[in-house]
Amino acid sequence: GGYKMMVPPGMKNHGNFIVSLGAMCAWLAPQAEALGVDVFPGFAAADNIYNEDGSVAGVRIGDMGVAKDGTHKPGYAEGIDIKAKVTVLAEGARGSLTKQLVKRFKLDQHSDPQGYSIGIKELWQLPAGRVIPGNIVHSFGWPADTHTYGGSFLYHLDKDRVALGYISGLDYSDPEYKPWEAFQQWKNHPLIKPLLEGGSILSAGARAIVTGGWQSLPKVEMPGALLIGDTAGLLNVPKIKGTHQAIRSGMLAAEHLVSSQLAPQGFDAKLRASEAMAELKSVRNIKPGFKKGLWFGMANAAWETLTGGLSPWTLKAKPDWASLDRIGEHEAPRRDYVDRTLAPRDRLQGVYFAATEHDEDQPVHLRVHDTSVCVTRCAAEYDNPCTRFCPAGVYEIVDDGNGKRLQINAANCVHCKTCDIKDPYQIIDWVTPEGGSGPNYQNL
Numbered sequence: 001g002g003y004k005m006m007v008p009p010g011m012k013n014h015g016n017f018i019v020s021l022g023a024m025c026a027w028l029a030p031q032a033e034a035l036g037v038d039v040f041p042g043f044a045a046a047d048n049i050y051n052e053d054g055s056v057a058g059v060r061i062g063d064m065g066v067a068k069d070g071t072h073k074p075g076y077a078e079g080i081d082i083k084a085k086v087t088v089l090a091e092g093a094r095g096s097l098t099k100q101l102v103k104r105f106k107l108d109q110h111s112d113p114q115g116y117s118i119g120i121k122e123l124w125q126l127p128a129g130r131v132i133p134g135n136i137v138h139s140f141g142w143p144a145d146t147h148t149y150g151g152s153f154l155y156h157l158d159k160d161r162v163a164l165g166y167i168s169g170l171d172y173s174d175p176e177y178k179p180w181e182a183f184q185q186w187k188n189h190p191l192i193k194p195l196l197e198g199g200s201i202l203s204a205g206a207r208a209i210v211t212g213g214w215q216s217l218p219k220v221e222m223p224g225a226l227l228i229g230d231t232a233g234l235l236n237v238p239k240i241k242g243t244h245q246a247i248r249s250g251m252l253a254a255e256h257l258v259s260s261q262l263a264p265q266g267f268d269a270k271l272r273a274s275e276a277m278a279e280l281k282s283v284r285n286i287k288p289g290f291k292k293g294l295w296f297g298m299a300n301a302a303w304e305t306l307t308g309g310l311s312p313w314t315l316k317a318k319p320d321w322a323s324l325d326r327i328g329e330h331e332a333p334r335r336d337y338v339d340r341t342l343a344p345r346d347r348l349q350g351v352y353f354a355a356t357e358h359d360e361d362q363p364v365h366l367r368v369h370d371t372s373v374c375v376t377r378c379a380a381e382y383d384n385p386c387t388r389f390c391p392a393g394v395y396e397i398v399d400d401g402n403g404k405r406l407q408i409n410a411a412n413c414v415h416c417k418t419c420d421i422k423d424p425y426q427i428i429d430w431v432t433p434e435g436g437s438g439p440n441y442q443n444l
Contacts, residue, residue, distance in 0.1 A: 008305055010238040010283065013136050018155050018163075020443045021243065044432035048097050049081050056224030058083035059097065062432055068361050085262045087225040088253055090246070093210040094417040096431050098231045107218040107227075113319040114233055115212035115287070116421045117149070120183040120391055121165035122353070123443055126199040131156045138240075143185040145333035146294040148172045149287070152186050153240060161202070162195070163444070167240065169211065170320040170389075170422050171291060175327055175382050179418070180206075180347055180391040181337075188340045201343055203442040204353035206391040206416040211237045214277065214284035215314050221268040228253050234276055237287040238301070248276040282309035288317055324424050327383045347393040351412045355440040356392070358411040358433055365433035366394065366408050366419065373425055374406040382424055389422050414439045 029039050046062030058081060065076035089098050093116060102108050135156040144150025149169030156162055166183035187196060210233045217234075220227040228234075229246030236245060252274055256267045271277060285304050290297030304311060344350045368374065375397065378384055386395040392412040397404055415438045420430040 008238065008301070010236070010305070011138055011240075018134065018136075018157060020163075022441050022444050042436040044435040044437075045082075045097060046079060046432050048087075048100055049083070051224065054223065056087050056101070056222065057081075058087055062435055064434060066363055066434070068363060070363065073361070085224075086257055086264055088250075088257075089225060089227050089231050090229045090250065092230045093208040093235075094420055094430070095231050096429075098227060099420075101222060101225065101227075102218055105219075105222040107220075107222065109219075111218050112212065112215045112317040114210060114216045114218070115317050116170045116208045116320055116418075117167050117211045118170055118179050118206060118389075118391065118416060118418050119165055119167045119209050120180055120204075120206045121163065121444055122204045123202045124162050124164065124196060124199045125202050126160050126162060126195065128160055130195060130199075131160050131162060133158050139186075141294060142189070143182045143335065143337065144168060144172075144177075145174070145335070147333070148174060148177060149290045149297075150182060151240075154192070164192075167209070169287075169290070170208070170418065171318075171323045173323050173325045174330055174333065175324055175385050176330075176332065176388065178388045180350065184340055184342070184344075185337050187342050188338050193342065196342055201353050203355065203444055204344070204350050205439055205441045205444050206354075206414050206418075208417045208421060209240075209242070210235050211287055212317055213237060213287060214280040215288075216317055217272075217277070217280070219268050220271055221264045221266070224264065226253050226257075226264050226267050232271070234280065236279055236283060238283050238305075245276050245279070248274065252276070284309060285311055285313070285315045288315035291315075320421055321424050321426055324382060324385060324422070326381045347391060348412070351392050351414065354392070354414045355442065356412065356414050356438060357440065358413065358437040360411055362434045362437070364408055364410045365431050365437075366410055366413065367429045367431060368406065368408070369427040369429070370425075371406045373427060375404045378425065379404070386419055386423060386428070389418050391416060391418070395419070 033039055044062045045059040047060040049057045049060050051057045060081050061079040063077065063079045065073045067073050089095060091098050133156055137154040138151065140151035149171065150167065152166045154162060154164045166186045168179040168182055186192065210230045212233050217232060220232045228249040230242050232249060234245035234249055235242030249271060252271060253267060256270055260266060283304065286301045289300030344353060374384060384397050387397060392414045394409050394412050396407040396409065398407045417430045419428045
């Protein structure tokens with residue numbers, strides 16, 4: 001069953017528009033080009049480049065036509081350097097270039113560790129008459145247990161379509177938790193299943209969202225570069241919205257660079273004094289409160305909402321990878337899972353709906369720095385959680401007769417970056433694959 005609750009102020013959406021971010025970006029691209037902006041789709045920024053004085057000089061586009069063994073295939077093209085007086089990074093959550101810069105310039109030295117959640121989403125076509133365009137439904141809790149942060153969204157669109165998904169906080173402690181399975185269980189709940197039965201999936205996807213909030217914001221300026229949007233960590237967690245924050249920070253960065261004659265210095269102070277940061281500060285304690293359980297989290301959220309975030313304290317955060325309990329040390333929760341009948345039947349079928357595509361003969365873009373850990377320490381301590389937290393079945397432990405080993409099915413990757421975040425040993429680095437590779441999210 002379920003219970004209806006009063007809608008928190010931050011989740012009221014009257015007057016807002018429901019749009020596909022992918023479709024909106026595709027529409028925006030020619031608008032930008034008409035204004036003289038160069039857009040290079042299909043080319044991945046694979047690395048940062050630096051000036052002699054150590055400042056950021058721009059980005060390096062990855063090589064094209066490199067085989068899995070590192071040799072050059074016919075049609076090989078060396079990547080080029082794109083230089084700029086100032087590089088503004090807007091990579092989204094857990095950007096691979098931003099990760100390097102945060103470490104190089106110690107941008108997180110005076111902030112809490114960044115936090116993340118994984119959102120798994122599908123777009124469905126339903127029989128005529130079921131959809132109420134503009135209707136929005138949110139839930140929290142089941143199938144996540146009371147110690148796991150989880151909640152859903154359901155947006156009624158036009159043309160008899162709905163967009164739905166489930167978000168799991170990556171600070172969960174249960175080593176056996178499966179975010180993808182939690183989403184599928186939620187879909188099969190008696191309150192949701194009747195809406196979807198008889199419908200079909202049009203597309204699917206998964207991505208990390210940044211949820212650390214105000215106390216986890218790193219320094220957003222460095223010599224030669226700025227961070228904006230989800231790259232900086234500006235998503236409002238209670239609202240589950242970050243697009244408006246990305247737009248705000250992008251506009252602020254543009255205004256700052258124009259007024260400062262392209263000097264990054266001073267942008268960090270301007271962002272922290274802006275409405276974007278005031279919004280984050282008012283809700284800074286809501287997500288961390290759920291680390292003490294669902295009921296404490298709800299009470300704390302009510303208090304923080306009533307006071308407008310004026311509590312004289314700020315709850316601290318620790319990295320998501322450090323929150324996982326070891327096998328045998330975690331009390332298995334009562335899951336109350338149901339028999340699933342709705343598509344997709346498994347994660348591989350979900351990959352099909354994500355329309356992900358990678359050339360099999362290219363370097364693996366999921367770099368595990370010590371695979372021996374996977375079949376020794378990780379197997380004994382955590383029972384290989386990468387085989388469960390990945391929504392695309394990228395990681396497998398196989399026994400080919402010569403002993404167990406890690407198998408990486410890189411072609412399945414939907415670029416959510418959960419492995420880079422949740423791996424308890426932090427030995428997985430997600431890097432960009434060859435340009436043009438990855439999921440092709442349609443209308444998500």
